[in-house]
Amino acid sequence: MGSDARRLRVAFLGLGRMGTPMARHVRDAGHDLTVWNRTPGKADALAAAGATVADTPAAAAAGRDVVVLMLADPEAVEQVLLGPDGVASGAEPDTLVVDASTIGPDASRRMADRLREHRLRYVDAPVYGSVGPATAGTLGVLAGGAEADVAAARPLLELWGDPEQVRHVGPVGAGSAxxxxxxxxxxxxxxxxxxxxxxxxxxxxxxxxxxxxxxxxxxxxxxxxxxxxxxxxxxxxxxxxxxxxxxxxxxxxxxxxxxxxxxxxxxxxxxxxxxxxxxxxxxxxxxxxxxxx
Incomplete structure (x- = not known):
């Protein structure tokens, strides 16, 4: 993490119905926010609020403490993490990847293994609830990963969910399960x-x-x-x-x-x-x- 734990450098990738309000909580909390979305226009409102818009996942991940994903399915996550101009090609070693997507435990474990080859850390932290709770910051969060990594992600997880509903449920893959x-x-x-x-x-x-x-x-x-x-x-x-x-x-x-x-x-x-x-x-x-x- 950055030297100032109160202000993280965060990349948020995926600005759909859930991702946009979740990313806005990150910005509203005072963190340094870079965003990326496959359809660039969806980033306009966050850009107006002070977020930086990146052209690629790699560019978004460069120089970040944490990279958050909120994507549709396992194929999208793999492409954004490991494809051309993906997160793995731009993030610095020891960057923490927090995957809030729902992709299943096998895919989560596979992503963690692949990212480990790039010296990146991974937490699967899918959320439950809909757009209303995402906007209110009252989602449930089910986190899987090493204890230290989940602890490092918690300042962001608790922006999205009621702290009592942010649960560390086991190793990588347990959150998705x-x-x-x-x-x-x-x-x-x-x-x-x-x-x-x-x-x-x-x-x-x-x-x-x-x-x-x-x-x-x-x-x-x-x-x-x-x-x-x-x-x-x-x-x-x-x-x-x-x-x-x-x-x-x-x-x-x-x-x-x-x-x-x-x-x-x-x-x-x-x-x-x-x-x-x-x-x-x-x-x-x-x-x-x-x-x-």
Whole structure:
């Protein structure tokens, strides 16, 4: 880390729905921020707030204490870290890479091994929550890595999440593993609500009865978000898309194929994508499932 632990030199790579508010927290906390995004225009707002915009991941990583990634999938992470003009070709030895993406434990361990060849450190720290918590800085964070590396990353992790929800869950790969287990439960809950809504519609149950039963039942923790969609319609901007959840379910099945309910939930997500709903908020998935022909 830099000599002044209160002001880190940070590169943030990936400025999507989640990455942009997370990077803004880094800048608002007074850290020296450089950003990169495959689509450069997404960096404009952060540039106006004082961030430096780099042309490549290598340029963004040069001279930084910490490089943060918030990218879509394992392929994107590998390209940005190890591809031409990637982080590994620009970062100085001992730079800490904090991967907030959800890429699965095998990919996380592979990235850590490859980066170690370049004398770089790696923490997998996927976050859970949607755009609202990302903006508020109340995400959950599940960190995997060496104790010293997670401790070094913690000043940033606690900008994104409630300190009580920032957990060191084990060695490299453990953060990604924990995130998959969590999102597996989300996928199953949403698909289960969708099946329940479809059966209730087939049986012509009154909406208020269905609402009461679902809210009080085993899927009640996931139901309030769906209830909001039922009452008000889908949000203009998705907090967490159907496509991203479906990607996470595929990652679960890549680790353990013997998950028949996860496979069924994956198919629901892929069917929603095929009908043009992949970029919808995940909370809309049960409603789509209820109404799908």
């Amino acid at each position: 924990a995130k998959l287990v969590r999102n597996l439960s989300l996928g199953l809950a949403l698909a289960g609500i969708g099946d329940a809504l479809r059966l209730a519609a087939t049986l012509d149950l009154p909406a208020d009865v269905v609402d009461e039963l679902m809210a009080a039942g085993p899927l009640g923790a996931a139901f309030p978000g769906v209830r909001e969609i039922l009452a008000s319609g889908p949000p203009e901007t998705a907090g967490f898309t159907v496509d991203m959840l479906t990607k996470d379910l595929r990652l679960c099945l890549a680790v353990e194929p013997r998950l028949p309910l996860v496979d069924a939930a994956r198919r629901v997500g892929e069917e929603a994508h095929a009908t043009g709903h992949g970029q919808d908020d995940t909370r809309t998935l049960p409603v789509w499932q209820r109404d799908a022909s």
